[in-house]
Amino acid sequence: CEALDGAGYNVGEDVRVNVTLDESGAIATLDIDVSDQVPPACDLVLAEEFVNQFIGKKGPFVKGENIDGVTGATFTSDGVIAALNKLFPAE
Secondary structure (H helix, E strand, O other), X not given: OOEEEEEEEEOOEEEEEEEEEOOOOOEEEEEEEOOOOOOOHHHHHOOHHHHOOOOOXXXXXXXXXXXXXXXXXXXXXXXXXXXXXXXXXXX
16 A cells, blocks of 8 residues: 655645555545644545545546535635545546
8 A cells, every 4th residue: 555645725725635545546545634724624524424435436536526525615625636636647
């Protein structure tokens, strides 16, 4: 397994992600660092419902197609998706 991280943009602050990949290259674990974010956005993107939709998948991720964003945390959830897409660039 490999641990990677990337950064996405959220109102001037970074959203950092740390992933562990399984043998197939899909996300096995996802940790989101929202220490620079403000509530409620930081709490909303840490919710299991948001995080679990990435587990077992490979990017790239597209909000509204293969990933749902988070109402009330639009910029932060967009930042998570952007960070992950830096790790899974389109082929």
